[in-house]
Amino acid sequence: MSTPTATAAAPSPAAPVRIAVIGAGLxxxxxxxxxxxxxxxxxxxxxxxxxxxxxxxxxxxxxFRQVPTVRHFDTDHRVLLARPDVDAVYVAVPHHLHESxxxxxxxxxxxxxxxxxxxxxxxxxxxxxxxxxxxxxxxRVSSEFPxxxxxxxxxxxxxxxxxxxxxxxxxAFLHSSDLDPTKPINWKRQNKFCGEAGVMNDLGxxxxxLPLRLGWKPTSVYAQLQKIYPTRPDGKGGTASCDTWDNATxxxxxxxxxxxxxxxxEMKRLAPTETNTxxxxxxxxxxxxxxxxxxxxxxxxxxxxxxxxxxxxxxxFGTPFKTxxxxxxxxxxxxxxQQMWAAFLAERAGLLGDRFGCATPDEAVAHHEIWAAALASxxxxxxxxxx
Numbered sequence: 603m604s605t606p607t608a609t610a611a612a613p614s615p616a617a618p619v620r621i622a623v624i625g626a627g628l629x630x631x632x633x634x635x636x637x638x639x640x641x642x643x644x645x646x647x648x649x650x651x652x653x654x655x656x657x658x659x660x661x662x663x664x665x666f667r668q669v670p671t672v673r674h675f676d677t678d679h680r681v682l683l684a685r686p687d688v689d690a691v692y693v694a695v696p697h698h699l700h701e702s703x704x705x706x707x708x709x710x711x712x713x714x715x716x717x718x719x720x721x722x723x724x725x726x727x728x729x730x731x732x733x734x735x736x737x738x739x740x741x742r743v744s745s746e747f748p749x750x751x752x753x754x755x756x757x758x759x760x761x762x763x764x765x766x767x768x769x770x771x772x773x774a775f776l777h778s779s780d781l782d783p784t785k786p787i788n789w790k791r792q793n794k795f796c797g798e799a800g801v802m803n804d805l806g807x808x809x810x811x812l813p814l815r816l817g818w819k820p821t822s823v824y825a826q827l828q829k830i831y832p833t834r835p836d837g838k839g840g841t842a843s844c845d846t847w848d849n850a851t852x853x854x855x856x857x858x859x860x861x862x863x864x865x866x867x868e869m870k871r872l873a874p875t876e877t878n879t880x881x882x883x884x885x886x887x888x889x890x891x892x893x894x895x896x897x898x899x900x901x902x903x904x905x906x907x908x909x910x911x912x913x914x915x916x917x918x919f920g921t922p923f924k925t926x927x928x929x930x931x932x933x934x935x936x937x938x939x940q941q942m943w944a945a946f947l948a949e950r951a952g953l954l955g956d957r958f959g960c961a962t963p964d965e966a967v968a969h970h971e972i973w974a975a976a977l978a979s980x981x982x983x984x985x986x987x988x989x
Contacts, residue, residue: 626657683710720966765886774868800847812860820854894924
């Protein structure tokens, strides 16, 4: 393991932003891949360089030894955070570790790209946000799907005012990963690791990002929460309690254009036929728009006519940051993750312009406020009101 140096030259304005990753698992590797393909971006004004990786499991670091820019391999995040040649840190670890690690990153004088959830609950989210504000650190939260071309087009139509008086909005993120009752339990299926909000903590920011960016924060919530399988195999021949919420459907009301509008938020781990489906749909009196990752090249638009018609547009590679990829091709998850990172780095440098940005700490707190109201609504079996 390398050790921190006493001094390091400050980067020049043209130098890359030096990134560290805490958590050498799936998402950490995706980040390394995105940075390795950075030359594919044509108009991103900032360049990242992955310089350090940390994981408590030393063996997990081995994959990163093939990344030529990585020079620090640490098993103690405090060692990593003491390094002067790190500008910003991405943290991808189990949810119960988020608050303590995020606060450590901020107090070490580093900027933070956080994973969702922004702490296990509302109180934790507020503590992280307030500490970032007090210390003057730049913080954003990961949410990739709004960077898809179809999501961007739907977002632009939704905010344009061209849909007429809005009638209803549906946002959903649906998995089928837990349908098999013999699937062994993991940390995301237990409250002590995932938080009482369960699937809302795990998938919720993906669902709430666009509505909150549009200013559509719910004023009331009626929640229907489901725990489908109370136990699962523990992987050791026995069983373990599965006490987290598996599915959540939130019937909310948001004030949009001075009118109350139905806003439905769905987060499900047990949704038959859905491998990994993200949905954003807005219906107005004159027009509507729908985009789903189930049809990643298709944007559906409704127009009020005597026959009430939907039409579809076959989308290409129209991402916020231009790339070398031909416009006739379609993007995948590695592409939108790279787009999200480009937005983070550009906004950090004050160069985002009018492009779509990553979720902010205030938006992360707002989504926790919705989940807190949902838990209260389900517990009391009545509508909960938000301030």
